[in-house]
Amino acid sequence: MQPKLNRLLRALAREGLEVTYDGRLYSVRLQADANAPPAEVLLPPDLPVEGKAFQQLAHLAALRHPSGGEVLRVRATPDFHPGDSGVAIGSVLHTRGLVVPGAVGTDINCGMRLHVADLSVDDFLARRDAFVERMKGHYFFGTRDVAMSSRASTALLRDGIPGWLLETLDAPLGCARAADLKQLDAEVERIHLGGVLRGNPDWAPEALTREGVVRDAGLATIGGGNHFVEVQRVEAVEDRARAWAWGVREGQLAFMIHSGSRDVGKHVGVAWKDRARKAWPQGAPFPDSGILPLADETLVSQYLEAEATAANYAFLNRLLLAELLRQTLRELFGDVEAPLVYDVPHNITLPHEGGFLARKGACPAAAEQPVIIPGSMGATSFLMVGCGDARALESASHGAGRARSRFSLARAGADQSEAALGLKGVDCISLREERRVEEAPAAYKPIRPVVDSQVEAGIVREVARLSPLLTFKA
Ligand SMILES: Nc1nc2c(ncn2[C@@H]2O[C@H](COP(=O)(O)O)[C@@H](O)[C@H]2O)c(=O)[nH]1
Ligand SMILES: [Mn+2]
Numbered sequence: 293m294q295p296k297l298n299r300l301l302r303a304l305a306r307e308g309l310e311v312t313y314d315g316r317l318y319s320v321r322l323q324a325d326a327n328a329p330p331a332e333v334l335l336p337p338d339l340p341v342e343g344k345a346f347q348q349l350a351h352l353a354a355l356r357h358p359s360g361g362e363v364l365r366v367r368a369t370p371d372f373h374p375g376d377s378g379v380a381i382g383s384v385l386h387t388r389g390l391v392v393p394g395a396v397g398t399d400i401n402c403g404m405r406l407h408v409a410d411l412s413v414d415d416f417l418a419r420r421d422a423f424v425e426r427m428k429g430h431y432f433f434g435t436r437d438v439a440m441s442s443r444a445s446t447a448l449l450r451d452g453i454p455g456w457l458l459e460t461l462d463a464p465l466g467c468a469r470a471a472d473l474k475q476l477d478a479e480v481e482r483i484h485l486g487g488v489l490r491g492n493p494d495w496a497p498e499a500l501t502r503e504g505v506v507r508d509a510g511l512a513t514i515g516g517g518n519h520f521v522e523v524q525r526v527e528a529v530e531d532r533a534r535a536w537a538w539g540v541r542e543g544q545l546a547f548m549i550h551s552g553s554r555d556v557g558k559h560v561g562v563a564w565k566d567r568a569r570k571a572w573p574q575g576a577p578f579p580d581s582g583i584l585p586l587a588d589e590t591l592v593s594q595y596l597e598a599e600a601t602a603a604n605y606a607f608l609n610r611l612l613l614a615e616l617l618r619q620t621l622r623e624l625f626g627d628v629e630a631p632l633v634y635d636v637p638h639n640i641t642l643p644h645e646g647g648f649l650a651r652k653g654a655c656p657a658a659a660e661q662p663v664i665i666p667g668s669m670g671a672t673s674f675l676m677v678g679c680g681d682a683r684a685l686e687s688a689s690h691g692a693g694r695a696r697s698r699f700s701l702a703r704a705g706a707d708q709s710e711a712a713l714g715l716k717g718v719d720c721i722s723l724r725e726e727r728r729v730e731e732a733p734a735a736y737k738p739i740r741p742v743v744d745s746q747v748e749a750g751i752v753r754e755v756a757r758l759s760p761l762l763t764f765k766a
């Protein structure tokens with residue numbers, strides 16, 4: 293065993309974790325809790341890991357509620373790294389009789405959306421500057437028009453994209469032309485879960501359902517940090533039959549969108565963190581991790597409804613980010629279609645085998661399902677297909693995963709040269725200069741071993757590779 297790995301295992305043991313590693317899969321448990329199910333992490337030996345992420349995962353597996361319910365299994369994907377709110381990114385949690393709002397967090401239904409367009413890179417680059425200026429207007433300067441009626445907004449929060457479409461087809465309100473809405477209708481089946489979870493507008497900020505026209509709750513905005521909209525080229529196709537069926541061909545332009553539920557997710561996530569604390573049985577000690585499950589049946593179903601409400605909002609947020617892009621393509625390049633390949637959430641709780649599966653930064657990877665795995669703004673991204681691997685809880689990584697913190701990259705004295713940050717040739721469009729540094733390719737793990745380890749484990753298969761041309765970061 294490598295000395296570095298030995299050191300890590302010894303350090304984890306000193307911190308109270310029981311850890312084994314077979315060169316592929318870690319098994320982690322709190323020494324103090326032999327009854328908790330061991331959490332598994334799929335991680336090749338050459339990828340960086342932080343002890344803190346193992347701590348967070350072991351605590352997640354050891355969660356219990358005094359009134360009952362249980363954690364059945366915990367698994368983590370190879371993009372696994374520590375999370376800011378106590379739950380490691382890449383965690384997948386299978387429970388029965390309880391749900392854990394913190395295991396999804398506040399960016400409910402953060403997810404990836406992929407479109408392709410029959411436009412050559414040369415034609416696109418010839419008008420790159422005009423494209424960038426228009427998209428900056430849409431994404432950064434709020435010149436967009438995404439107002440919608442409170443009726444449409446209420447329908448969205450309750451019935452997702454199909455509900456929103458039904459209302460909007462009657463009264464488009466400038467956010468999409470009637471012809472575009474027909475296309476959106478045809479594309480609903482390429483949104484995970486058909487773009488709908490059963491929500492309830494009462495859980496959303498009040499301004500969204502008040503009579504009149506809703507103008508802003510972060511709708512059609514990318515959001516900060518590692519969220520992005522990226523123009524890519526379909527570099528290579530590995531599975532030609534499947535790519536063909538999904539409308540993907542080598543040489544096409546692609547558009548990848550990474551964003552979530554903006555103000556609505558925050559509203560729901562923060563409110564339920566508070567509720568979980570208030571609902572914790574009096575006198576019972578709080579878990580060391582500070583992560584609180586809900587076990588009361590009514591609270592569980594109310595939380596899931598609130599989460600669904602925010603998830604519906606996120607589906608529309610990504611859809612509108614894509615609509616602004618398609619509109620701009622048409623303005624600049626004529627009748628270019630940019631059909632949807634797939635839209636998939638990676639922060640969400642869904643029913644699973646009589647219980648619940650909460651993913652925080654993990655992509656659903658059921659058999660035959662498209663899986664989107666971005667690398668970084670300087671690395672390859674992947675379109676994969678899921679294999680439905682039960683051991684991996686039908687989940688794949690949702691990216692490469694952070695290897696270095698924003699702080700370590702941006703701190704005074706850090707080498708911020710293009711070469712050190714991997715920024716050579718990267719076209720990053722942002723109003724904040726610090727984003728280029730914080731989000732540089734060097735911030736992320738190498739994507740190849742992340743993807744290969746999952747192919748070898750039978751979790752996903754490769755369909756196509758996408759290389760970045762330019763990336764919008766807010
Ligand atoms: N293709 C790009 N991928 C990127 C970029 N910035 C981040 N990333 C990848 O996305 C995931 C997102 O992680 P999340 O935890 O915020 O959901 C991350 O692990 C990176 O691999 C980018 O600009 N382009
Ligand atoms: Mn997010």
Ligand SMILES: [Mn+2]
Binds near residue numbers: 403
């Ligand atoms: Mn995300």
